[in-house]
Amino acid sequence: MTLPTELLSTLETLLDSRLSLAAADRDHHAASESFHRAPPPDAVVWPETAEEVAAIVRACADAGVPVIPWGTGTSLEGHALATQGGVTVDLSRMDKLIGVRAEDMQASVQPGMTREALNTELRATGLFFPVDPGANASLGGMAATRCSGTTAVRYGTMRDNVLALEVVLADGRIIRTGTRAAKSSSGYDLTGLFVGSEGTLGIITELTLRLHGQPEEVAAAVCAFDTLEQAVECVTATIQSGIPMARIEFVDEVAARAFRQYSGLDLPGTPHLMVEFHGSPGTVREDTGRFGDIARDCGAKGFDWATTPEDRNRLWRMRHGAYHACLTLRPGSTGVVTDVCVPMSHLPAAVAAAAADIREAGLIGPIVGHVGDGNFHSQILVEPGNEAEIAAAKHIATRMAERALEVGGTITGEHGIGIGKRSLMAAEHGEGWQVMGVIKQTLDPGNILNPGKLVPDRA
Structure with missing residues (x-):
């Protein structure tokens, strides 16, 4: 696709040097973390405000040109690739912390802020944002893909931790969904609709997030099992016992071998569980003791407890580095x-x-x-x-x-x-998938928002 001259002129006037047609910039936005690839977009833009996003979308809608939102490019299913050409809207410059309301345990952020950057900003508040997909993804991208990660077993997914959104629609309107209240029964849950919509219904330009208290005590461990069945039996028994785990991760024997090879850690080539507990010192001691008893009953061996921040960080860096570790195999x-x-x-x-x-x-x-x-x-x-x-x-x-x-x-x-x-x-969805397509057509009749993704092709 060649972008219309009038559209290019509008974008140049609006963004100046924050519009790029350079091959290097376009190629950077043509790859993802996994094997998925697509032709590069026709242009890349870097807006800094919701109003600029709205103006970009309006101009592209008038020209019938696709608009593809981009966070950090860490998605795994080709979500942000420009499969039909168009303009990639890179939101990385919209990376500000708008405000923290510690008494309400909430924060408002721009979509390009990453989860690690947010938690760095929150360190002095006694609060943190728990959703941890491993990659240092943008919070807007995390909401758009309804991601979760290692801590979901205790703290939930993005669906549970996004209270409100500001979204630019396909016609350039800016709307707000949700509230700062703990709950609401007012109308359709538009926040829930946009969380997980993968940029096909609108572009997220602001998020209000639920925060959680930083745990007083944290303990983590890794333990080995002879078989997968033993490891899963341990997980099931732990959950049924009501022990509140913050994380519980499984690693098979092949991944364990990759971790050992990549990081030099002494892990036997058998299935492993990696666990973490949060709470007061007393509750963490009790929970880890109960878990240890259950795990040993299920055949666990080689417990390696990590109670210092350095040891815990080493453990979870290993888990979060699984993709690159496994490539070494x-x-x-x-x-x-x-x-x-x-x-x-x-x-x-x-x-x-x-x-x-x-x-x-x-x-x-x-x-x-x-x-x-x-x-x-x-x-x-x-x-x-x-x-x-x-x-x-x-x-x-x-x-x-x-x-x-x-x-x-x-x-x-x-x-x-x-x-x-x-x-x-x-x-998976049967006729429900067609209903998703109807919603998409209603909100995006020109099919400009991240086309070719998530919903059925139009007849």
């Missing part, structure tokens, strides 16, 4: 990354079936997961450009999703749909 590879979420009772069988498919295909595919909520991920390592391997990996990912649906699960627990999982939406 096959140097030069890229990852076909996928996730599903199933009811806890079906987790062992789902993980075992996925591992069997990967072995049968002759590929390497480490599996990790947020087992406290039945969500697990596989990173299937393929040679870039090897279409046969990529096709095999995609087939494995599809089978994972199909098996999840068969037991009442979902095709994605947190990665979202983007372009990577759009073909599976009808199987």
